[in-house]
Amino acid sequence: MSADGAVRYLIRHDTRYRYDQPVGESRQLMRLRPRELPRQHCLSHTLEIDPRPRRGEEYVDGFGNTVCSLHFEHEHDILFVRAESLVEITPFVPPAPGASPPWERARDELAYHAGRGLDAAHLEAAGFLFESRHVRIKHEFAEYAHADFPAAIPLLAGVDRLMRRIHREFTYDPEATGISTPVIDVLARRRGVCQDFAHLMLSCLRSLGLAARYVSGYILTHPPAGKARLVGADATHAWVSVFCPGAGWVDFDPTNAHIPTREHVTLAWGRDFADVSPLRGVILGGGGHEPEIAVTMVPEAERAVLYPESRPAAAFPPAAQTAPPA
C-alpha cells in the first residue's frame, strides 16, 4: 500500500468462444481497458488474442471509453481473448450524504429552461437523463423510488436509501433473468443479477429526473474464511453512478448495498449495458456460441494466485500464458 493508501489489483479477464461451426469472418469490439480516472490509474494493460486478428485498432467512444476493435478474416473455431490489467485505486471517502443538495434541486438544475446554459458537468450529465435500450422512464419506477425520496431529502441520502431498499427487496438469482429481460419485469419479479439491479436503479433515478449512468467493471471478492481464492471465479460487475451537483458523480452498488470506495475497478460507463458491453461482435457462420468467461481480481500482494511460484513471476504480465482454467 502506498503512502496515500492506494491499493493495487491484478485483473485477468478471459473470454473464450467455442463455435459449433467454423467462423469465416468476425468483428469484435472490446471495452476491456480500465478507464483513467482521478482515483484510478491503469498501470499496465495487455491483450492476448487467439487467433491473431487481421486488424486491430483503438478508438475512444462517445462516452470516453477506450474501445479496441478487432477484425478476423480467417476461419476459426475458437476465439480466445485474455485481458490483463494492473490498476491502482486511491480509496474514496464518500461525501456525507446529508451534505448533498436536496434531490429536487439536482433534478431542477438538470431540467431545461429556455436560454439557461449548462456548464460542462451538467452538459455531460444531461446525456444520462433519458431512456435508453435497457432503461425505461415509467411512473412505476418513479412510484417505487418515491418512498426513498421524501421532499427535500439530500440527494445522496435518497439514492443511498434506494440502493439499500433494492438490495433488501430483491433476490440475487442468475436463473431469473436474461440479457433481454425488460427492466419492468425485473421490478415485478423482484429478482435478477447485478446488471438487472443496475438497470432497475437507473430506471428509478431517471424516472425521477435525475442523471445516472451504468458502470461496468470488476469487484474484489472475498473467499469464505479459511478458503483459498479461486482463479477464474469472479465475474464482471455492474453498478450505477449518480450525478450530484457540487460533488460530481458518486457510485452506488445496489447488488452489494454499498458505495464503492476501494474494491471496484471501473472499465467503462454508458447509458446502460448496451453501451458498454465488454465484448460484442458480429460473426459470419458459427452457429451457437455462449462465451465462457473467467475473471480473476486479486490484490497485487496475492499475485501468486495468478502466477504460481513455479513460473517466473518477476515481470508483469508474463510473456506467455497457457490456457486458463476451464
Next chain:
Amino acid sequence: MPAGLIHNYHPSASRYDEMLAARARPRPCWQAFAERLEDMPEEALLQREKFVRDAIKADGVSYNVYSDPQGNRRPWELDMLPLIIGDDEWSRLSAAVAQRGRLLNAILTDLYGPQCLLAEGLLPPALVFGQHGFRWPARGLHPPGGVWLFSYAADIARAPDGRWWVIADRTQGPSGSGYALQNRIIVSNAFPDAFRELHVNRLAGYFRTMQESIARIAPSDGETPLAVLLTPGPYNETYFEHAFLARYLGFPLVEGQDLTVRDNTVFLKTLRGLRRVHAVMRRLDDDYCDPLELRADSALGIPGLLGAARAGRVLVANAIGSGVLESGALFGFLPAICERLLGEPLAMPSVASWWCGEKPALDYVLGHLDELVIKPAFSGMRMNAVFGSLLRGEARHGMIERIRAQPHAYVAQEWVRLAQAPVWRRRRLQPRSVGIRVFSCAAGDGGYAVMPGALGRVAPHAGMEVISMQRGGLSKDTWIRASAPVRNTTMLKRRLGVDDLVRSGSDIPSRVGENLFWFGRYTERVEIGARLLRAALIRSTSGEDDAGQELAGLLAAARRTGMPVDEPEDAARGEDRPERQIIAALADAARPGSVAANLRALAFSAGQVRERLSSDNWHALNALEQLLATPIVSVDQALSAIDRVMQSCILFAGFALDDMTRDEGWRFLILGRRIERLERLAGLIPLPAASAAREREQMLEWLLEAADSIVTYRARYRREPELLPALHLIVFDHANPHSVRFQVDTLREYLALTARELGHPCPSPMIEPLARHLEDFDLRRFEDSDPEAALDALRVLLAEAASAAQALSDEVHRRYFIHTVRPVLLRRVA
C-alpha cells in the same frame, strides 16, 4: 365538353387555393394551364387519365404498404393535374429550403461535436439525448466535407394567408425524389404541349448535380468514385424508388450483404471481386446500418461501416445519426439557432409549435387544445397526430394525463388549414388539401442545391387534413415555371465519348449474379420436375398393362432427382393412389422438392433481381404465382397446371436466350441452367440394374420424354426406343441441347469465358476430366452380347457428372459470390 370545368370547381373559401385567386379566376401562373383545361373536351381528359393510369402500371411504379393485408405492392397514386408554382415564388422557396439544409447540417455538426447549442441553452437536451435517433457511436465523427446531411427534404404547405410553412423535416434518408421524377415523366407526357409552352423547369439537372457533388465530397484518394445506393430490400415501402433512382443515377443498387468492410474501407462484392465503394447513399435507417455498433439484431447492415466512416474512408449519405432532427419539437428553437449558427434570420417559418417540455409551453397547450394538433416529440414514438378539437370526453382526459405525465414527449402544433388544389376525380375538379415535399442535396461548396420541382402530396379525401403516402395519399407532379424557355437538359446531355461506353455491367453485385444463377437452376428444376410428373400422371391414368411398371420406374427416377415421392413399397402399402402422390409432388408447396416449392424458390430468386428482368418475365412469373394460388385436386387440373408451368418455363428459356443483355449476370443464369440440367440428367438416366431388357426399353420412352428428346428420337429413328440410340441421344450427342454432353460442353466454354473475363486465373479443373471421359466412352460396348457391363460403366460416368455438377455449383459460389477471403487476383477495371 364539360362546360366550365374551372367554373364548376368550388374550393373552400376558408383556405388558400393553389389554382384560383377568386371564383373562376386562376392565378397568373395557372392562367395558361387553366385555359387549356377549360378548352379540353372531356374525352381528351379521360384519355389522359387513362394514359396516366396505364403508364404507372406499365412502369411498375409501386409503393409498398407495410400494413397492407393484401400483400405488399400497391400502385402509386398520381393525379394527372400538375401543381403549378411561379418563378418568383419558387426562388424564395428554394432559397429558404437551401438555407434550412445548411442550418440542419450545422446543427448536426454541433450535436455530434462540441454541443454548443446545448451548453448555451438554445436546445433542450431532451430533444437530443432523449431522441431515439441520437446515435452515440456517431459522436466525434468527421464526415467528408463536413457533410452530415447530404440530402434533405422539407415538407411544406401553405397557410390560408398564402404563406409557406415547413411542416416536417426529412433528414434520415428522404424518399420521394425518384417518385417526383417518375411523376414528371408521366405527367409531362400526358400534357406535352402545356409542359413545353409553360416553360417548366427540368429535373435532370438536379440529379446531375447530385452525382457531381457525391463525386466531389466522397473521399476518393484519386480513384474514380464509386457510389452505391443501399436499400433495405424489396419489402421496403419505397423499394420501387430505390431501384428507379439507382438506375437513373447509374449507382449499383445494393443491400447490406453486398458490401463488406476491410481495413476500414467499404467494398462492393462484385462478380469481378471486391471494388472499393467511396459513397453509400443509404435508404436504410441508420440504426440498421452496422450491427457491430448499432442495432445488433440487424441483418440488413454492414458490420464495420461506422468504423470506415470514423476513419473518413467513405461518405455515408446521410451520415449515421442525421435522423435526430426529424422531430417537430425542434421547430420552436430553430429561429434562435439559425441566428446563432448562421448569423442570419430563418427564412421560412416552421408551423407554430410548442414543445411541452417547457412549463410555459405546456400551460399554453393545455389551455388551447382545440386549436392544436398534438404530435410525438420523439420520432421513435408510435403515435399519429391528434387534432385537439376532435378529442372528447375520456379520450381528451386521457391525452391531457399523458401529456402531464411526460410533457417532454409531446409537441403541439398550430392547426394549419392546409391549402388546397384541384384533383381530377369523377370527371370534374375537386379540391383536396395539398402540400409539397421539396428536395435538396449538398452542393459540395457548403450550400444546398434544390430540385426545381417537388413531390405534390394530396390528402386522400375531401376535407381530410393528414397527408401521408402510407395512408393512401395521392401524389402530384409539381411544375415550377421559369420566366424564360428552359434548356432541355437530360442526364445524357453531355456527349458521350468512347470511354463512356458501357459494354457490360462491371459492377454487378455478387448477390445479383447469385440470384440469376439460382433463377436459372430453379427454372430448369421446375421444368424437369413438371415433365416427369406429366409423364407419370399420364401413365397412372392410362389403363394399359405396362403402365404400372413404367410408372414405378418413373417415380423412382423422380425420387432420384429429389422430388418428394415415396418408395414404391411404401406407396403400395399406403392408401394413396399414385395420382394423389403425383399431385402432391406437383402442388404441395410445403413439401421440399415439389414443383410448387421450387416455383416459390424461383419466384424468390427472381424477386431479388427484379430490376434486371424484363416485364415479360414478370408477366410469366405472375401467371405462375396465380397458378399456385388455385387449388389442384383432379388429374385434369394437374395436367393443365403442368402445361402452363411448362409454357412459362419455355418462355423463361426464350427470354434468357433472346431478351437479356449478355453480360456477366446473364452468363450466370445460363451456368445455373446448365449445371442444374446436368445434375438432373445424371440423376435421371441411370436405369435400374436389375431391369429386364424389355422393361428397360419401356423405360426409355419416358426417359426420352423427361429429357425432352422424344421428338428428336422419333424424327431420327422412326421406331420404338432402343437402348443404344436413346442413350447416345441423351448422353453423348453434342448437338442435342438436352444431352449430358451438351451441358458439359457449354459449361466448359462459359466457365472458361467467365473466369477469363472476371479475372480469375484458370477455368474450373473438374469439368475437363468429365469432358474427356465422355469423349472416350466407347459406345460399341453396347453392341456386345452383355450390355450390363456397358451400363455399369455409364453409371460410373453419370455419377461423376452428378458430383461434378455439385462441385461446380460450389465452386461458382466460392469464386464469384462469396468473398470472405481476398480474391486471388483483382483485375483493374478502368
